[in-house]
Amino acid sequence: MTTPTGATPTGATTTGATPEKRGGFADLRKMFGNGQSTLRQFGILGSLVVIIALFQLLTWLIKGTGLTLSSTNLINVVNQYSYILILAIGMVMVIIMGHIDLSVGSVAAFTGIIVAKAMSEWNLPWPLAIVLGLLVGAAVGAWQGFWVAYVGVPAFIVTLAGMLIFRGGNQWIGQSTTTPVPVEFTYIGAGYLPDVPGSLFNYATMALGVLGAAWIVYNELHLRSVQKKMGSPQAPLWVSIVKVVLLAGVILWAAWLFATGRPGTSFPISGIILVLLVILYSFITRSTVFGRHIYAVGGNRLAATLSGVKDRRVDFFVMMNMSVLASLAGMIFVARSTASGPQDGNGWELDAIAAVFIGGAAVSGGIGTVIGSIIGGLVMAFLNNGLQLLGVGADWVQIIKGMVLLLAVGVDVWSKSQGRPSILGLWSRRRRTRLEEQGPTEPPAVVPSSGTNESSEPRDVARL
Amino acid sequence: MSAPPPILEMRSITKEFPGVKALSDVSLTVMPAEIHAICGENGAGKSTLMKVLSGVYPHGTYTGEIFFRGEEVQFRDIRQSEQAGIAIIHQELALIPELSITENIFLGNEIARGGRIDWSAAKRKALDLLARVGLAEDPDTQIKHLGVGKQQLVEIAKALAKDVKLLILDEPTAALNEDDSQHLLDLILGLKGRGIASIMISHKLNEIEQIADAITIIRDGHAIETLDVHGGDVDEDRIIRGMVGRSLESRYPDRTPHIGEVFFEVRDWTIQHPQVPERLVAKGSNLEVRRGEIVGLAGLMGAGRTELAMSIFGRSYGTYLAGTIVKDGKEIVLKDVESAIDHGLAYVSEDRKVLGLNLLDTIKRSIVSAKLRKIARLDVVDEFKEAQVAESYRKQLRIKSPSVDMGVAKLSGGNQQKVVLAKWMFTDPDLLILDEPTRGIDVGAKYEIYTIIQQLAAQGKGVILISSELPELLGIADRIYTVFEGRITDNLPVSEATPEALMRSMTSAKKKANA
Known part of the structure; x- marks a missing residue:
């Protein structure tokens, strides 16, 4: 560090500091991000791999055979957690906005009972019942979105109320008993891709795997061509090849495991719904105007409104979308358990919120990705599942899950305190204000809105 | 008479961040009861130096020595530097809005007996401190009810409560109006009279010239020179020359305006304060902008310049009562920001962060x-x-x-x-409203921003420039409106505008009231 800094402008010295970070490893990271908190997501993907490997090893040591990566177990994990992961998709958007939704479990249960009743008592055909369920979700979401966006009640309160209201609604409609659903309906929660009898593996599942691998290859080629066109630095070819081989390999291997399970099973339908939603919502949050508006409002509401973003409308639709996804999750759960009951969906909101935060979202809003939240949800899922495989009791499973959540977010807060502001600090200073409602705690430079009548009296003289 | 020993000596301070040398071999000497200004462009290392001094960057993270009141000090945190008698008052005030003046003054320094706060003693002492800083307020008043200027005084009272020997003020007048600034500067001079030394970081060279005894100029992490104000020959140009390392021929780029037709007009614009319905922040204001013209909007802070601009920009401030906007001969209605943008308006806000x-x-x-x-x-x-x-x-x-x-x-x-x-x-955009576009920006970058503004005007766009710095308005605007208490009080071509004339119009009603 003996370069004569006096000769260079400070701006140049700071900005040129980290050229080696570009390309290579950074590119590998970038694949999992949205240009936001990519390092964190890369870390969380690493922990997912470590957790799966660890439990594979532990079950191999203790039970004699690696259970985590067995076909049966993988299928189980997808069946058991797909609805939580679906909730996490909606929840990450809510959390990017700086809100929270505590009502998702109750909304899921509320929709579940209505759909179950509609089929068992009014004999509504199951496809219509699904449409009905989604409409119920939309109506509930519009209700909650209205309070959040247009009345301005904090989402925490609105959805805490919703949690009580819709739980009660479920128990009132169902008379606190369970209501069974027809067999055809269970397909969305307990069904599998069709199997050709006598085949060695499930063709449909493998076909999906090949499709996924092909997409990985296409995506990388596309990325390289865009980088070339832009003249922006390209990762070395070997990095691309390693990346493609690794990712495509994992996908094909996973597909093989799913395709060679117990006859009659394969990749679950709920998993397919999940994958489709992940693709759809990743696209929406990353590449659409609406998605950009979510990040803009979550990152700085005032700046977003002054850039022409209608923040209340974004609030409304994000809250509404969450309830629609909660309804879908509720229906999948009801289908899987073949009946709707009064305790369905208890505590789901917490699992979904934990998934989102483990997946790299910031408590203060503005940061988070769909794919990150899914990885976060999978960390929780495999942790839960692995501990169960090892025969650890539910008490300890909860304690360990709690510690993992705290650790994951703790590491994030710590890393932010090394240079960037702590997200918890921002949380305490969070403003749910709009332009015209700013309180006096605002920095004094914001003249038109800074506060008390006294301080905005024309008392100030210009700086000369 | 031999000079007394300095109260503070920082010797060869070097502080590195990963990849950047923020300070290299900087020395600073402050004499007792001296007001020592530190000048430099943004990013030159002024704040870093003060953070080293106050222990924000603990001993060991930098190299060099600090002697305070004759002894070497090695602060590990800000608490230790406070105990030694160094108080730093940051640009962003560190007061708690919901607490009272007394509670804030003694926060972390409570007058307590056996763990119980003695409120009557605290209040007595608070009154005494408030008198010393010249603030006539009930010490039970919550901070949130005070204006920025008064809050600044509470900060200083808080420092005095800790028996401060050296006061560091980081841009103390940045958010203050002229009266409050003057009061603060007088107060700093008063403290000097009582033997308290001050280090003052400021961009306002006129203030520095007015009260500083010595000026140290920092550029790119190096202490360039220390000027003795009483030695004469120190004026703003001299300081600027040191800060930028060259003599600035002109602070404003040359330009030949090409002014076209009037294309944007605001007529009888009347806007209500969002919370106080009886208050009007714009009272029948009329305004016009020609193509290629840079129109200045001068006014005191709180006069309603920003309010006027934001209400025009898609009604993003206040409640619309009356008035029309005409653009290119057609009346347009801008009910929200999106429609304002679609109609070719742009508003660069005052506080970019x-x-x-x-x-x-x-x-x-x-x-x-x-x-x-x-x-x-x-x-x-x-x-x-x-x-x-x-x-x-x-x-x-x-x-x-x-x-x-x-x-x-x-x-x-x-x-x-x-x-x-x-x-x-x-x-x-066809019309850009720029609200304090150069606030908090160093001299070099300001020049670049001015160049950009002039280029935009040269493309035939209209520019409304809101600025609190009259020299800036006089330097680059073609025409200047003055705003006072929500009214447009004057409209002067720049050739006829002088700082005195503008100031008169910016305070016109005050003058009448006093007469």
Whole structure:
């Protein structure tokens, strides 16, 4: 560090500091991000791999055979957690906005009972019942979105109320008993891709795997061509090849495991719904105007409104979308358990919120990705599942899950305190204000809105 | 008479951050009861030096020695430096709005007996301290009910309560009006009379000239020189020359205006305060802008300049009561920001960190954020175009960053402001309203911003420039409106405008009231 800094402008010295970070490893990271908190997501993907490997090893040591990566177990994990992961998709958007939704479990249960009743008592055909369920979700979401966006009640309160209201609604409609659903309906929660009898593996599942691998290859080629066109630095070819081989390999291997399970099973339908939603919502949050508006409002509401973003409308639709996804999750759960009951969906909101935060979202809003939240949800899922495989009791499973959540977010807060502001600090200073409602705690430079009548009296003289 | 020993000596301070040498071999000597100003461009290392001194960067993270009142000190945190008698008053005030003056003054320094706070003693002492700083307020008043100027005084009272020997003030008058600034400067002089030395960081050279005894100029992490104000020959130009390392021929770029037709008019604009219905923040204001013209809007802070601008910009402030906007001969109604943008208006807000930028975003995403649909088809953003657009603005405005993928939070103030300007240029505006576009930006970057503004005008766009710095308005505007208490009180071509004339119109009603 003996370069004569006096000769260079400070701006140049700071900005040129980290050229080696570009390309290579950074590119590998970038694949999992949205240009936001990519390092964190890369870390969380690493922990997912470590957790799966660890439990594979532990079950191999203790039970004699690696259970985590067995076909049966993988299928189980997808069946058991797909609805939580679906909730996490909606929840990450809510959390990017700086809100929270505590009502998702109750909304899921509320929709579940209505759909179950509609089929068992009014004999509504199951496809219509699904449409009905989604409409119920939309109506509930519009209700909650209205309070959040247009009345301005904090989402925490609105959805805490919703949690009580819709739980009660479920128990009132169902008379606190369970209501069974027809067999055809269970397909969305307990069904599998069709199997050709006598085949060695499930063709449909493998076909999906090949499709996924092909997409990985296409995506990388596309990325390289865009980088070339832009003249922006390209990762070395070997990095691309390693990346493609690794990712495509994992996908094909996973597909093989799913395709060679117990006859009659394969990749679950709920998993397919999940994958489709992940693709759809990743696209929406990353590449659409609406998605950009979510990040803009979550990152700085005032700046977003002054850039022409209608923040209340974004609030409304994000809250509404969450309830629609909660309804879908509720229906999948009801289908899987073949009946709707009064305790369905208890505590789901917490699992979904934990998934989102483990997946790299910031408590203060503005940061988070769909794919990150899914990885976060999978960390929780495999942790839960692995501990169960090892025969650890539910008490300890909860304690360990709690510690993992705290650790994951703790590491994030710590890393932010090394240079960037702590997200918890921002949380305490969070403003749910709009332009015209700013309180006096605002920095004094914001003249038109800074506060008390006294301080905005024309008392100030210009700086000369 | 031999000189007394200095109260503070910092010797050969060097502080490095990863990849940057923020301070290199900086020495600073402050004499007892001296007001020592530190000048330098943004990022020169002034604040870093003060953080080293106050223990924010603990001993061991820098090299060099600090002697305070004759003894070497090695502060490990800010608490230790406070105990030694060094108090730092930051640009952003560190008071708790919900607590009273007394509670704030003694926060962390409570007058307690056996763990119980003695409120009556605290209040007595608070009254005494308030008298010393010249603030006549009930010590039970909550901080949130005080204006910024008064809050600043409470901060100083808080420092005095800790028996301060050396007061560090970081841009103390940045948010203050002239009366409050003057009061504060007098107070600092008063403290000097009682033997308290001050270090003052300020961009306001006139204030420095007025009260400082010595000036140390820092540039690019080096202490360039220390000027003795009483030795004579020190004026603003001399200081600026030291700060920028060259003599600034002109602080404002040359320009030959090409002014066209009136294309934008605001008529009888009347706007209500959002919370206080009986207060009007704009009272029948009339305003017109010609193509290629830079129109200044001068006024005191709180006179209603920003309020006027924001209410025009899609009614983003206050409640609309009456008035029309005519653009290109047609009346237009701008009910929200989106329609204002669509009609070719742009508003570059006063506070870029609070109102202008999402600090979590990258440069490229920020630049396209005000008109995303321009690079979107069926609401799907074309990320390739996005990067291209951002790259072209980065080159055009010379935004200093290795790539447009960098987060805006990491940019310096001047470069952040360029990103904000790029963001609004991207919306293809016909009329740009720039609200204090050079606030908190160093001299070099200011010049670049002025150049950009002039280029925009040269393209035939209209510019409304709100500024609290009269020299800036006189330097680059073609015509200046003055605003006082929500009214437009004058409209002067720049050739007829003088600081005195403008100030008169900016305070006109006051004059009448006094007469």
